[in-house]
Amino acid sequence: MSTQLTETQLLKQLKPLIADKYSSAVASLLEAHRAEDIAEIFWELELEDAKFLIKVIEKDKAVEVIRCLDDEIQERLFKEYPAREIADDVISYLDSDDAVDILNLLPTRKAEEVISYLEDQEYAKNLISMLHYDDDVAGGLMAKELVKVKFNWTVSQCVEEIRKQAEEVTAVHAVYVVKDNDVLIGVVSLKDIVLAKPHASVVEITKEEFISVNAYATGEEVASIMNKYSLIAIPVVDGMKRLIGRITIDDVVDFIKEEADKDFQLQAGLSESVDSSDKIWILSRARLPWLMVGLLGGLGSSALVSNFEGDISHLPQMAFFMPIVAAMGGNAGVQSSAIIVQGLANNTLKSKNILPKLTKEFTVALLNGLICSALLLSWNLLIGHSYDLSIVVSIALITVVIFASLLGTITPLVLEKFKIDPALATGPFITTINDVIGLGVYFTLGRLLLGGF
Amino acid sequence: MSTQLTETQLLKQLKPLIADKYSSAVASLLEAHRAEDIAEIFWELELEDAKFLIKVIEKDKAVEVIRCLDDEIQERLFKEYPAREIADDVISYLDSDDAVDILNLLPTRKAEEVISYLEDQEYAKNLISMLHYDDDVAGGLMAKELVKVKFNWTVSQCVEEIRKQAEEVTAVHAVYVVKDNDVLIGVVSLKDIVLAKPHASVVEITKEEFISVNAYATGEEVASIMNKYSLIAIPVVDGMKRLIGRITIDDVVDFIKEEADKDFQLQAGLSESVDSSDKIWILSRARLPWLMVGLLGGLGSSALVSNFEGDISHLPQMAFFMPIVAAMGGNAGVQSSAIIVQGLANNTLKSKNILPKLTKEFTVALLNGLICSALLLSWNLLIGHSYDLSIVVSIALITVVIFASLLGTITPLVLEKFKIDPALATGPFITTINDVIGLGVYFTLGRLLLGGF
Numbered sequence: 078m079s080t081q082l083t084e085t086q087l088l089k090q091l092k093p094l095i096a097d098k099y100s101s102a103v104a105s106l107l108e109a110h111r112a113e114d115i116a117e118i119f120w121e122l123e124l125e126d127a128k129f130l131i132k133v134i135e136k137d138k139a140v141e142v143i144r145c146l147d148d149e150i151q152e153r154l155f156k157e158y159p160a161r162e163i164a165d166d167v168i169s170y171l172d173s174d175d176a177v178d179i180l181n182l183l184p185t186r187k188a189e190e191v192i193s194y195l196e197d198q199e200y201a202k203n204l205i206s207m208l209h210y211d212d213d214v215a216g217g218l219m220a221k222e223l224v225k226v227k228f229n230w231t232v233s234q235c236v237e238e239i240r241k242q243a244e245e246v247t248a249v250h251a252v253y254v255v256k257d258n259d260v261l262i263g264v265v266s267l268k269d270i271v272l273a274k275p276h277a278s279v280v281e282i283t284k285e286e287f288i289s290v291n292a293y294a295t296g297e298e299v300a301s302i303m304n305k306y307s308l309i310a311i312p313v314v315d316g317m318k319r320l321i322g323r324i325t326i327d328d329v330v331d332f333i334k335e336e337a338d339k340d341f342q343l344q345a346g347l348s349e350s351v352d353s354s355d356k357i358w359i360l361s362r363a364r365l366p367w368l369m370v371g372l373l374g375g376l377g378s379s380a381l382v383s384n385f386e387g388d389i390s391h392l393p394q395m396a397f398f399m400p401i402v403a404a405m406g407g408n409a410g411v412q413s414s415a416i417i418v419q420g421l422a423n424n425t426l427k428s429k430n431i432l433p434k435l436t437k438e439f440t441v442a443l444l445n446g447l448i449c450s451a452l453l454l455s456w457n458l459l460i461g462h463s464y465d466l467s468i469v470v471s472i473a474l475i476t477v478v479i480f481a482s483l484l485g486t487i488t489p490l491v492l493e494k495f496k497i498d499p500a501l502a503t504g505p506f507i508t509t510i511n512d513v514i515g516l517g518v519y520f521t522l523g524r525l526l527l528g529g530f
Numbered sequence: 531m532s533t534q535l536t537e538t539q540l541l542k543q544l545k546p547l548i549a550d551k552y553s554s555a556v557a558s559l560l561e562a563h564r565a566e567d568i569a570e571i572f573w574e575l576e577l578e579d580a581k582f583l584i585k586v587i588e589k590d591k592a593v594e595v596i597r598c599l600d601d602e603i604q605e606r607l608f609k610e611y612p613a614r615e616i617a618d619d620v621i622s623y624l625d626s627d628d629a630v631d632i633l634n635l636l637p638t639r640k641a642e643e644v645i646s647y648l649e650d651q652e653y654a655k656n657l658i659s660m661l662h663y664d665d666d667v668a669g670g671l672m673a674k675e676l677v678k679v680k681f682n683w684t685v686s687q688c689v690e691e692i693r694k695q696a697e698e699v700t701a702v703h704a705v706y707v708v709k710d711n712d713v714l715i716g717v718v719s720l721k722d723i724v725l726a727k728p729h730a731s732v733v734e735i736t737k738e739e740f741i742s743v744n745a746y747a748t749g750e751e752v753a754s755i756m757n758k759y760s761l762i763a764i765p766v767v768d769g770m771k772r773l774i775g776r777i778t779i780d781d782v783v784d785f786i787k788e789e790a791d792k793d794f795q796l797q798a799g800l801s802e803s804v805d806s807s808d809k810i811w812i813l814s815r816a817r818l819p820w821l822m823v824g825l826l827g828g829l830g831s832s833a834l835v836s837n838f839e840g841d842i843s844h845l846p847q848m849a850f851f852m853p854i855v856a857a858m859g860g861n862a863g864v865q866s867s868a869i870i871v872q873g874l875a876n877n878t879l880k881s882k883n884i885l886p887k888l889t890k891e892f893t894v895a896l897l898n899g900l901i902c903s904a905l906l907l908s909w910n911l912l913i914g915h916s917y918d919l920s921i922v923v924s925i926a927l928i929t930v931v932i933f934a935s936l937l938g939t940i941t942p943l944v945l946e947k948f949k950i951d952p953a954l955a956t957g958p959f960i961t962t963i964n965d966v967i968g969l970g971v972y973f974t975l976g977r978l979l980l981g982g983f
Contacts, residue, residue, distance in 0.1 A: 113758050240725055248762075249721045267720040268702045272693055304787075305566050307780040309701075309762045326779050327760040333783060334757075337790030338872060344797055345868030345956060346861050360894045364865045365901065368931075371861045372902055375854025376909065382850045389846040396842050396849040397835045400856055400965055401828025407860075408799055408824045408958050412817045415798030419791060441813045448818065449825050456829065478821075503798060505861050512853055 083110075088118050095126050100133045107134055112141035119150050127154060140170040143179075152182045160187055164194035172247070173200070174220035174328065177207045181217075207322075215299050216292035218332070219313040219322030224252045226279055228262055233275040235265070250310040253320055254283045261312055261320040263287060289314045292321060296332045303329050340422065343500040344415070346370075367505045374509030378403075378516055385520045394462065395523055398470045399516060405449065406477040406515035407508035413438055413485030414502045421489065421499050435486060442482035446475035469526050473519040480518065481511045536563075541571050548579050553586045560587055565594035572603050580607060593623040596632075605635045613640055617647035625700070626653070627673035627781065630660045634670075660775075668752050669745035671785070672766040672775030675699045678706050679732055681715055686728040688718070703763040706773055707736045714765055714773040716740060742767045745774060749785045756782050793875065796953040797868070799823075820958045827962030831856075831969055838973045847915065848976055851923045852969060858902065859930040859968035860961040866891055866938030867955045874942065874952050888939060895935035899928035922979050926972040933971065934964045 087110065094102045107115055107130075115134070119127055119142075127150070131139050143151065155163060163183075168176045168191055180188040188208070195201040203221045210216030224242050226235050235252060242249075252270065254263040263283035273282050289312045290299050303311055303326055313322040342348075346367035355363075382389075382399075389395055417434075450471035457467035485507055489499035540563065547555045560568055560583075568587070572580050572595075580603070584592050596604065608616060616636075621629045621644055633641040641661070648654040656674045663669030677695045679688050688705055695702075705723065707716040716736035726735050742765045743752050756764055756779055766775040795801075799820035835842075835852075842848055870887075903924035910920035938960055942952035 111759070236724055239721065243721065243725060248719075249724075250762075266701075267724060268692065268696065271689055271702075271720060271723055272696060304780070304783050306564070309703075309779060326762060326783070327757070330757050330779070330783060330786065333786060334790065337787065337794070341790070341794055341797065341872060342868065344794065345864050347865055347868060357890060357893050357897065360869075360890075361897045364862070364894070364898055367865070368858065368861055368898055368902055371857050372854070372906060375851075375857050376906075378853035378857075379850040382853070383847070386846050386850075389849050390843055393839050393842040393846070393849075394836070396846075396852065397832040397839075398828075399849065399852050400831035400835070400969060401825070403853055403856065404824050404828050404831075404962065404965055405821065407961070408821055409817070411798050411958075412800055412820070415794065415800060416813075419794060437810060437813075440810050441817070444810070444814045445817055445821055449821055453825060453829075505864075508860070509857065512857055516853060 084114060084117050087114070088121055091118065095122075095129060098129065103130065103133045104135065107138075112138055113145050115142045116145035116147075119146055124153060124157065128157060136166075137170070140167055143167055144171060144175050148178075148182060151179060155179070155183060160190035161194050164191045168192075168204075169195055169197065169200070172220045172222050172245075173203050173207060173322075174218065174324075176204055177217065178212070180204065180208060181212050210292060213296040213332075214292065215290045215294040215296070215313045215324060216322070218296055218299065218328050219292070219324045221322050222246045223312075223320075223323045224249055225259075225320060226252055226254055226265075228254050228256060228280050228283070230279045231275065232270060232273045232277045232279060232282070235270055235279055236275070239270075248325065250325065253312055253323070254279055255320055259319040261287075261289060261314055261318060264312070287312070289318075290324070291316070296329070296335075299324055300329045300332045304333070340418070340500040340503075343498065344411075344503040346505040370505050370509055374505075374512055377513045381513060381517055382520065385524070388520065388524060392466070392523075392527065394466055395520070398466075398473075399519070401453070402470070402473050402477055402515045402519045403512045405474055406481040406511035409442060409445070409478045410481035410485035410507045410511040411503055413442070413482040414489050414499075414507055417486055417489045418499045418503050421493055434490075435483060438482050438486045439479065442479040443475070446478035449478065450474045465527055466523075469523050470519075472526070473515075473522050476518050476522070477511070477515040480514060481507075484511065484514075537567060537570050540567070541574055544571065548575075548582060551582065556583065556586045557588065560591075565591055566598050568595045569598035569600075572599055577606060577610065581610060589619075590623070593620055596620055597624060597628050601631075601635060604632060608632070608636060613643035614647050617644045621645075621657075622648055622650065622653070625673045625675050625698075626656050626660060626775075627671065627777075629657055630670065631665070633657065633661060634665050663745060666749040666785075667745065668743045668747040668749070668766045668777060669775070671749055671752065671781050672745070672777045674775050676706060676765075676773075676776045677702055677704075678708055678712075678773060679718075681707050681709060681733050681736070683732045684728065685723060685726045685730045685732060685735070688723055688732055689728070692723075701778065703778065706765055706776070707732055708773055712772040714740075714742060714767055714771060717765070740765070742771075743777070744769070749782070749788075752777055753782045753785045757786070793871065793953040793956075796951065797864075797956040799958040823958050823962055827958075827965055830966045834966060834970055835973065838977070841973065841977060845919070845976075845980065847919055848973070851919075851926075852972070854906070855923070855926050855930055855968045855972045856965045858927055859934040859964035862895060862898070862931045863934035863938035863960045863964040864956055866895070866935040867942050867952075867960055870939055870942045871952050871956050874946055888936060891935050891939045892932060895932040896928070899931035902931065903927045918980055919976075922976050923972075925979070926968075926975050929971050929975070930964070930968040933967060934960075937964065937967075 090106060091103065094106065122130065131143065134142060146154070168179065171179070180191065183191065192201050192204055207216065207219070207221065222245050224239050224246055226238050239249060239252065249267055251267065252265045253261060254265060255261055263285040264287040265279060265283050269282040288302060288306055288308065290302060292313055292315055299311065302308070309326045311324050312320055313324060315321050347363045348366045453474060454467055454471040457470065458464065485502070488502040488507060492499045492502055543559060544556065547559065575583065584596065587595060599607070621632065624632070633644065636644065645654050645657055660669065660672070660674065675698050677692050677699055679691050692702060692705065702720055704720065705718045706714060707718060708714055716738040717740040718732060718736050722735040741755060741759055741761065743755065745766055745768055752764065755761070762779045764777050765773055766777060768774050800816045801819045906927060907920055907924040910923065911917065938955070941955040941960060945952045945955055
């Protein structure tokens with residue numbers, strides 16, 4: 078399954094044909110490829126060529142391709158099309174969840190215009206009701222397309238309903254059983270429908286112990302519930318327990334990835350989700366906040382070090398080890414906090430028993446600090462630094478590693494307690510604090526142990 | 531769906547009952563709870579209490595609970611049970627994929643002993659064949675339980691086969707169509723079986739365009755294919771295209787999370803997957819390699835700075851700004867590399883067009899470097915640092931931010947080219963290099979512009 082190779086080859090064959098606007102050849106070349114694969118090559122196309130490709134591909138597949146495109150490309154592309162075309166050629170062919178994703182990319186006025194052109198009034202109403210939800214809550218993630226049956230139906234009535242909905246609902250997964258007022262009372266698996274007698278009543282095979290989510294549950298909650306209970310689809314209900322949609326696992330897989338991406342970005346000091354293809358000022362804006370934190374921390378460090386100006390001019394060697402003390406503090410702090418942040422994210426850590434965690438962290442830090450300090454001491458003595466200075470540097474190193482580890486452990490736990498994303502603690506924030514504190518420890522120790530140098 | 535609350539409440543009610551060994555009360559209390567929820571409270575239990583709970587819970591549910599436990603708890607628990615019990619009470623009740631996961635946790639000899647006690651010879655043979663695969667390739671992720679039908683069967687024969695397999699295969703998702711020699715030729719969805727006439731032939735409704743993976747495909751590949759094509763189950767084939775198992779999306783969701791966790795750990799400078807509950811020496815071992823990198827880098831910095839000893843003793847103020855130069859270089863470098871690493875991981879970035887990326891990165895870095903330097907310059911002049919020194923610091927800051935950003939962009943792309951995990955470039959590695967280079971630039975500039983100070 079080397080899709081990567083196919084894509085490169087495909088692109089190579091495609092480019093000259095597109096350049097020549099050789100429609101029939103392009104169409105026949107793409108016929109053998111899946112929409113998901115065709116969508117990938119759009120990354121490498123100019124806007125004009127992308128539009129040409131969509132015009133050339135057979136209608137149903139073109140819609141699939143558009144659905145599979147990355148948001149970014151979709152957004153760029155839809156700027157080029159009038160609302161009427163978007164409504165008739167794209168939105169009216171899509172499942173409601175995919176349609177809403179696209180409508181959310183358009184400016185509000187254009188989205189409203191697109192909806193006004195839709196011929197299916199029921200569908201238009203559904204889309205409007207879904208647009209009320211943020212795109213990261215269950216109501217924004219769900220699709221309206223599902224198979225819904227009444228509790229007093231027979232299995233063969235169920236099968237009829239599936240047949241009726243078959244064209245709209247691509248993947249059925251399960252059938253949802255409701256009372257007259259649409260209140261969800263249970264779920265029937267397709268397997269049980271296959272195995273039941275046609276005249277059996279639906280209630281007989283209905284599983285009444287099921288898991289649903291409220292329309293305002295966050296995407297993160299939905300993802301964690303579906304993951305925990307190994308669900309491939311989950312019904313979404315409103316405040317009165319009425320069935321209003323369902324979410325399938327594929328939409329949530331994306332969400333799990335997005336969440337993981339967010340932690341990674343916070344750790345790297347990016348304040349918003351960016352992509353290397355974003356505009357320059359967006360890329361700059363995402364990075365500036367954390368650079369400012371670094372700048373402030375740096376000013377703190379320089380103010381701190383300036384208190385030791387006299388000591389440095391007496392013993393300039395003190396400056397040699399400033400980078401090592403600051404860097405080791407930063408590294409040790411980030412390591413500790415990352416372990417805690419990950420434990421919190423995976424729910425394998427409860428924030429109550431803090432003391433044993435701190436004791437353990439202290440032991441690990443002491444061990445690592447000792448090893449690093451011993452190595453550093455040997456090296457410093459070997460290359461002929463003064464005995465006193467070498468001792469000060471090594472004691473400072475142990476102290477800083479221990480201190481940074483404890484701070485790295487406590488900070489995410491405290492942030493979690495105050496409902497702030499603990500991943501903040503793994504980023505430049507903790508590195509910066511540890512820089513300042515580490516240098517403070519180092520110079521203070523120096524002054525104390527080297528007696529004003 | 532506030533499962534968190536339920537869990538805490540449950541634990542509160544449970545603890546005194548467990549302490550009193552009040553079996554019947556514990557059993558009736560747990561009856562109303564799902565296995566997944568019960569599994570969560572094991573994090574808070576002592577080993578003895580965990581064993582007691584498993585003994586008390588009704589058999590089928592106890593197996594479910596064990597299946598849902600975290601590896602770590604499973605491993606600790608199974609140390610306590612003899613092989614015979616593990617075989618009879620746990621493994622023989624599980625799907626092959628879950629069984630293999632548990633066998634992989636046991637010492638090889640004990641795992642072999644467990645398998646030898648299994649009564650179902652076919653099942654034992656399956657498990658042995660699956661144990662040959664690493665647990666992060668398709669063969670190790672797949673389950674042997676699936677519904678397989680012959681291409682020349684009728685739909686009603688299919689339904690009969692589903693009925694026969696119903697007890698073993700909990701979630702059917704799809705039926706796999708094979709030729710006599712077990713070569714996979716297509717897939718039938720359950721929906722199509724529901725809608726087909728009983729006497730229709732299976733081939734009529736078979737989708738012959740399907741996606742399968744080889745048993746040696748990595749978990750990451752399987753995850754990305756299932757995610758890309760929105761699959762909830764994927765068949766696994768051997769080198770001769772014979773069907774040997776299937777992987778369901780829930781096993782891959784875990785895998786996506788594991789992969790994301792790995793990037794996060796590398797970025798934080800942890801060399802292996804650790805958990806705050808791991809043993810002290812494991813925690814220490816995971817962190818030491820990167821601390822050593824920091825140590826080496828620090829020694830590099832100190833060797834570098836020592837070349838400027840004379841300059842520092844003439845102008846000790848130079849030392850004040852060492853931390854800010856080093857920290858800003860580190861931060862800017864990690865930010866750039868994180869964007870590239872994420873782009874590579876999400877396949878939104880192709881590594882060929884490097885030049886436009888570098889140009890863009892240069893512009894962003896120049897912009898951010900200018901803003902930060904201007905702020906720093908104003909501040910330094912405001913609090914009365916010398917004009918010359920302030921200018922040197924600000925020029926060094928711009929240079930370092932730009933240099934670090936470019937290095938942060940290039941490094942992951944180069945690592946990717948040499949098939950090394952690009953996430954390495956976001957960790958202490960890049961911070962350390964930037965520390966050394968940043969300080970080198972700073973002191974060299976200082977010597978040039980301040981004329982030997």
